[in-house]
Amino acid sequence: MAKELQVSRTTDATALAGVRVVSLAVNLPGPLAAARLVSMGASVTKVEPPSGDPLQAVAPGWYDELVAGQEVVTLDLKDPAGRAALEGRLAVADVLLTAMRPSALARLGLVGSAERHGLVLVEVVGYDGERSDEAGHDLTYQAAQGTLLPPAMPLVPLVDVLGAERAVSATLVGLRRRASVKTNGRERVVLDDVAFHASAAVRHGLTAPGDVLGGGLPTYGIYATADGHVAVGAIEPHFARRLADAVGRTREELAARFGTESSAHWESLGRSLDIPVVAVHDPRAAFVDRTPVQSHDLA
Numbered sequence: 001m002a003k004e005l006q007v008s009r010t011t012d013a014t015a016l017a018g019v020r021v022v023s024l025a026v027n028l029p030g031p032l033a034a035a036r037l038v039s040m041g042a043s044v045t046k047v048e049p050p051s052g053d054p055l056q057a058v059a060p061g062w063y064d065e066l067v068a069g070q071e072v073v074t075l076d077l078k079d080p081a082g083r084a085a086l087e088g089r090l091a092v093a094d095v096l097l098t099a100m101r102p103s104a105l106a107r108l109g110l111v112g113s114a115e116r117h118g119l120v121l122v123e124v125v126g127y128d129g130e131r132s133d134e135a136g137h138d139l140t141y142q143a144a145q146g147t148l149l150p151p152a153m154p155l156v157p158l159v160d161v162l163g164a165e166r167a168v169s170a171t172l173v174g175l176r177r178r179a180s181v182k183t184n185g186r187e188r189v190v191l192d193d194v195a196f197h198a199s200a201a202v203r204h205g206l207t208a209p210g211d212v213l214g215g216g217l218p219t220y221g222i223y224a225t226a227d228g229h230v231a232v233g234a235i236e237p238h239f240a241r242r243l244a245d246a247v248g249r250t251r252e253e254l255a256a257r258f259g260t261e262s263s264a265h266w267e268s269l270g271r272s273l274d275i276p277v278v279a280v281h282d283p284r285a286a287f288v289d290r291t292p293v294q295s296h297d298l299a
Contacts (some may be wrong), residue, residue, distance in 0.1 A: 009135065012040060012041070013039065013040065013041050014041045015040045016037060016041040016042040016175075017038040017041040017042075017130060018041075018043075018090060019037075019041070019043065019094050019175065020042070020043045020045075020093045020094050020095070020122040020130050021034065021037055021042050021044045021045070021092045021094065021095040021096075021097060021171075022044075022045050022047060022086075022089050022090055022096050022097070022116060023044055023045070023047065023070075023096075023097040023098075024047050024077075024096070024097065024098045024099070024100070024110075025097055025098060025099035025124060026048060026049075026052075026053040026055065026098070026099065027053065027055050028055065028138070028157060028160035028161070028163075029099070029159075029160040029161065029162075029163040029164035029191075029223035030097055030098070030099035030124050030164070030167065031046070031053070031055065031066045031067070031108060032066060032160070032161065033097065033122075033124070033163075033164040033165075033167035033168050033171070034046060034066070034070065034097060034288070035065070035066045035067075035068070035070075036164065036165070036168045037095075037168060037171060038068070038069045038070060039184075042095075044069070044070040044071070045070065045072075045073060045089055045093075046067055046070045046071065046072045046073070046248045047074075047075050047077075047089070048072060048073070048074050048075075049074070049075075049076065049077070050074055050076050052074075053093060060196070060241075063298065064265075075122070077108055080088040081144045081282075083108075083198035086113075087113060090113050090114070090117045090119060091117055093117065093119055093123060093206045094111070094119060094120060094175065094178075095119060095121075095171055095174070095175070096114050096119045096120070096121050096122070097122045097124075097167065097171070098110065098121070098122070098123050098124065098278045099123075099124040099125075100125075100265050101125065101126075101132065101133045101135075101236055102123070102125060102132045103132075103133050105123065111186075113118060113188070114184065115184060118178075118184045119184055120171065120174030120175055120177075120178055120184055120185050120186075120187065121174075121184070121185070121186045121187070121268055122167055122170050122171050122174060122187045122188075122189065123186070123188045123193065123208055124163060124167050124189045124191065125187065125188060125189070125190055126141070126190070126191050126192060127191075127192045128188065128190045128192070128193070129188060131192075136159045136191065136192065138154075138157040138158065138159045138191075139153070139154070141159045141191050141192055141194070142154060142158060142159055142195055144192070144195065145195040145196055145198070145199035146199055146202050146203070147195070147198065147202055149257070152238050155214065158195075158198055159194050159195045159198060160188050160191075161190035162194050162197075162198055163189055163194045163211075164196055165190045166189045167286065170187035170188075170189050171187070173185070173187060174186075175180060201213070207219065212221065212235075213235075217253075218249075218250060218254055219232060219234040219235060219239070219240045219243055219244075220232065220233055220234065220235045221251075222280065223254060223255055223258040223259075224258065224259055225258050225261060225262055225263045225265075225266060225279075226258060226259060226260060226261055226262050226263075227262045227263055228262075228263045228280060229263065229269065229279070230258060230263050230266045230276050230277050230278065230279055230280060231276075231277070231280055232275075232276070232277050233252070233276035233277075234275055234276060234277075239274075239276060242273050242274070243275050246269065246275070247269075248271055252279075263279035263280070264279065266279070267279050272276045
């Protein structure tokens with residue numbers, strides 16, 4: 001009898017056991033990448049400047065989630081004592097994760113430190129090449145690639161989140177290379193490049209307004225209900241047929257019918273008929289505050 005394949009819905013918390021990461025990244029996506037590495041079993045030390053991580057001030061709950069399981073220390077890398085303390089950390093690390101412009105990285109001598117200690121250096125930068133020292137943020141990367149619909153602001157920092165996943169992949173590639181060819185590596189994640197790839201659905205006519213996934217199909221969209229809205233994802237023919245039989249076929253029929261009942265009613269109907277219908281929820285309604293992680297001054 002063939003052995004049954006075991007499928008896990010969670011990240012293997014031991015995959016990176018023994019891997020030591022020093023992260024100098026603040027805001028996003030560096031801290032999000034570091035949190036993912038922790039979930040894989042890595043040991044992460046987050047080094048913050050004396051001013052702290054700006055994310056803690058504007059989104060303390062998220063900050064707490066991201067640093068959970070990490071050692072958070074404060075070092076002034078412009079001070080010789082702080083720089084020396086960092087060198088001590090790097091001497092016993094495997095990975096250095098940064099999120100600063102290349103000029104700042106060079107000014108602090110961190111490339112040389114990574115090479116000297118045989119580390120995998122993972123750089124998260126905004127741009128590459130001639131624009132490598134140009135400032136940018138998630139909003140501006142999205143603006144340049146056509147994934148915004150003015151004047152609305154994006155609800156999700158898409159480029160930062162995808163950039164974090166790219167940084168995790170880059171870390172794994174670097175560790176693999178380090179183990180196989182016995183040399184440290186330097187991996188660069190360029191957020192402008194991440195934004196370009198993220199915009200593929202728009203460029204190829206899939207998600208812009210009026211496209212197939214942009215409201216062009218009545219069976220794939222958002223409808224007002226008696227007490228809110230539901231997202232309907234009946235794009236496949238068998239889902240569309242069930243939706244047509246139970247609710248309506250045209251956009252007008254669907255809009256009129258959905259407006260007569262609550263979102264919970266339509267969710268329940270969707271589950272019973274195996275049609276993707278989900279109430280649109282406010283994510284803030286489920287927010288739970290947490291006790292902040294205490295930092296430790298080492299220099």
